[in-house]
Amino acid sequence: MDALEREYMEASGGDARDALRRALADAMEEIATVSGQVSRGFVRAQRPADLARKLGPERRAREAPR
Secondary structure (H helix, E strand, O other), X not given: OHHHHHHHHHHOOOOHHHHHHHHHHHHXXXXXXXXXXXXXXXXXXXXXXXXXXXXXXHHHHHHOOO
């Protein structure tokens, strides 16, 4: 964590507020990426069966009205 903190501080020229903004922007981009992967089914649970159990009832409920 310290190395990451140093990288942000160096990139922002020592301005702590700018470093925090950069870190927050990077975190938000990562969250958006992971969220998109989850919605498309690319992210798995610890075991595939765990994910199937979780998504199975939700998927059946969505597809039932069709």
